[in-house]
Amino acid sequence: EAGVAQSPRYKIIEKRQSVAFWCNPISGHATLYWYQQILGQGPKLLIQFQNNGVVDDSQLPKDRFSAERLKGVDSTLKIQPAKLEDSAVYLCASSDVRAEAFFGQGTRLTVV
Amino acid sequence: QKEVEQNSGPLSVPEGAIASLNCTYSDRGSQSFFWYRQYSGKSPELIMFIYSNGDKEDGRFTAQLNKASQYVSLLIRDSQPSDSATYLCAVGGGKLIFGQGTELSVKP
Numbered sequence: 546e547a548g549v550a551q552s553p554r555y556k557i558i559e560k561r562q563s564v565a566f567w568c569n570p571i572s573g574h575a576t577l578y579w580y581q582q583i584l585g586q587g588p589k590l591l592i593q594f595q596n597n598g599v600v601d602d603s604q605l606p607k608d609r610f611s612a613e614r615l616k617g618v619d620s621t622l623k624i625q626p627a628k629l630e631d632s633a634v635y636l637c638a639s640s641d642v643r644a645e646a647f648f649g650q651g652t653r654l655t656v657v
Numbered sequence: 658q659k660e661v662e663q664n665s666g667p668l669s670v671p672e673g674a675i676a677s678l679n680c681t682y683s684d685r686g687s688q689s690f691f692w693y694r695q696y697s698g699k700s701p702e703l704i705m706f707i708y709s710n711g712d713k714e715d716g717r718f719t720a721q722l723n724k725a726s727q728y729v730s731l732l733i734r735d736s737q738p739s740d741s742a743t744y745l746c747a748v749g750g751g752k753l754i755f756g757q758g759t760e761l762s763v764k765p
Contacts, residue, residue, distance in 0.1 A: 644689045
């Protein structure tokens with residue numbers, strides 16, 4: 546069974562630029578999560594989708610972050626404009642009805 | 658109050674000892690509880706899940722859940738140097754929330 550796929554693996558951008566991350570969940574998984582993990586901290590939930598709908602986005606900085614999940618499968622997370630404090634690993638995870646979430650390899654973002 | 662709290666660590670144990678990792682959560686409606694292991698520079702890896710009060714054993718790992726006390730723990734028996742990692746507690750019940758993680762170091 547293929548795992549969660551994320552791209553790119555690494556990204557370096559200048560502050561005020563925009564960036565987008567892509568995630569393809571495990572086939573059949575209805576729930577998709579985006580987390581931000583800053584070095585030394587636990588993953589922080591940014592947004593959780595159930596199929597096409599948003600379950601929770603209370604921690605998503607909506608003035609600069611946006612996310613979508615078209616057709617209930619792939620998802621894209623965008624940051625525009627990026628700030629220095631957005632430097633982190635962005636993790637995508639997916640789960641089925643049993644709620645056991647599996648993670649992709651993550652995208653390491655550096656904002657300079 | 659944080660939704661999911663863990664001992665900040667680091668926790669250091671000698672090889673062969675039992676490592677005990679603890680986690681408390683604030684939402685009484687939480688229904689599912691997970692332990693993830695994260696090696697440096699890698700993504701979290703699911704190692705245990707528990708849904709009911711009591712103990713659940715899987716090899717050297719035992720997860721313990723006490724919903725009345727809003728407490729979940731992970732015991733690692735016969736700790737090995739390869740167990741050295743950060744252990745993340747996650748709690749689900751609508752949304753999946755992680756604690757800050759506890760760094761475990763197993764000394765040979």
